[in-house]
Amino acid sequence: MGEVTYQGLTFEPYIRREEIAKQVHRLAKEIMRDYQGKNPLFLCVLNGSFIFASDLFRACNLPDAEITFIRFKSYEGMASTGNVKEIMGLSEDITGRHVLIVEDIIDSGVTAVQLRKELDKHNPASVKMVSLLFKPESLTVGEPPEYVGFEIPSKFILGYGLDLDGLARNLPEIYVLKDA
Ligand code: IMP
Numbered sequence: 001m002g003e004v005t006y007q008g009l010t011f012e013p014y015i016r017r018e019e020i021a022k023q024v025h026r027l028a029k030e031i032m033r034d035y036q037g038k039n040p041l042f043l044c045v046l047n048g049s050f051i052f053a054s055d056l057f058r059a060c061n062l063p064d065a066e067i068t069f070i071r072f073k074s075y076e077g078m079a080s081t082g083n084v085k086e087i088m089g090l091s092e093d094i095t096g097r098h099v100l101i102v103e104d105i106i107d108s109g110v111t112a113v114q115l116r117k118e119l120d121k122h123n124p125a126s127v128k129m130v131s132l133l134f135k136p137e138s139l140t141v142g143e144p145p146e147y148v149g150f151e152i153p154s155k156f157i158l159g160y161g162l163d164l165d166g167l168a169r170n171l172p173e174i175y176v177l178k179d180a
């Protein structure tokens with residue numbers, strides 16, 4: 001794993017494939033323990049979460065688990081716009097369902113707060129969130145996710161689903177912006 005360059009910026013290796021897999025399996029164990037005997041609905045927040053959600057969903061051996069998708073967008077380049085757009089809404093009836101939101105990363109918390117508000121309107125049985133990454137120092141609104149893979153400092157990262165203006169999602173490992 002060497003350095004990679006996108007839009008003239010250099011990124012260095014940060015979290016390796018094996019470490020990601022280890023945390024995905026640890027999260028799956030916790031989720032299986034908490035949702036045993038339930039019929040949870042995993043809600044993958046596109047675009048960033050699709051790789052994590054596909055690994056996590058397969059690692060969760062819950063016979064009655066289902067998955068669906070919603071799309072939100074708040075980031076332009078390397079900063080949150082603070083303005084979250086819902087681009088593709090809920091297609092499933094979540095009334096009375098145990099919903100598990102699957103996020104790639106919680107940064108300011110703005111997306112998470114807006115999403116929870118939206119879901120609460122439909123009277124789900126419960127709503128929890130699992131996020132692969134969490135930047136606690138950046139959180140300005142809402143609560144930390146119930147399940148967290150990695151707590152990281154407030155630096156820009158990419159790979160494993162996370163992007164810079166649409167690029168780098170296909171990197172199998174996570175990279176961090178190199179200090180100038
Ligand atoms: P929040 O609303 O500020 O919590 O931002 C959440 C969304 O911003 C995530 O779902 C990501 O799509 C994006 N995001 C936040 N931090 C990063 C990062 O370091 N790299 C790439 N995308 C990020």
Ligand code: MG
Nearest residue numbers: 048075162163
């Ligand atoms: Mg993004």
